[in-house]
Amino acid sequence: YNTMSTPRGRQYRVILPDGTQVWLNAGSSLRYPTVFVGGERKVSITGEAYFEVAPNPRMPFRVDINNRAVVEVVGTHFNIHAYTEEPHIAATLLEGSVRVIQAAHAVRLLPGQQAQVRRQGAGIEVKQRVDTEKVMAWKNGLFNFEGASLEEVMRQLERWYDIEVVYEKGIPDIRFGGEMTRGLTLNELIGLLRKIEGADLSFRLEKERRLVISRQQ
DSSP states (O other): OEEEEOOTTOOEEEEOTTSOEEEEOTTOEEEEOSSOOTTOEEEEEEEEEEEEOOOOTTSOEEEEETTTEEEEESSOEEEEEEOTTSSEEEEEEEESOEEEEETTEEEEEOTTOEEEEESSSSOEEEESOOOHHHHTTGGGTEEEOTTOBHHHHHHHHHHHHTOEEEEBTBOOOOBOOSEEETTSOHHHHHHHHTTOTTOOEEEEEETTTEEEEEEOO
């Protein structure tokens, strides 16, 4: 087996032995065999990855997600979001058909649908319509913050900029919108954050990698 891991602030593309292409987001890992043999092609991931699976009806492709769920497919395009700090695992189908399996539960997705698996307990919830452009923004070199809370935004920035975010006076209830390129430097990012209208927040960088957020007096 090979294991490909991406550090914070980087993303990689991997071509598997069968021709399947996998894009790994920051802070993710992919474990796969050097050669696929037997009746299935099985890989495992942590973090986030986008798959374009090479068709092979005689050898289904299976993705093990943190030992919590399995995505089963013949040939299709889909994204898996499975960072351990996020509240649930999300599998989003862009093209084709997949089956998401968790314990005794299984659902089949259609393009544009998303299956969410809770970190605790059992059960799969299916979102009928999701914004696939938002889901795939990371692969296209963007952050999409539409409707995201401050805490959700900061978790993304922590992974990409390899920083620690600290809230001095609790986590403000703020929602974001719009997109931002991942090509900004950390200082450019902080400059943009300071321009958020109506947020009444201050942002300061300590010890190079510690971003402190506090409410302005």
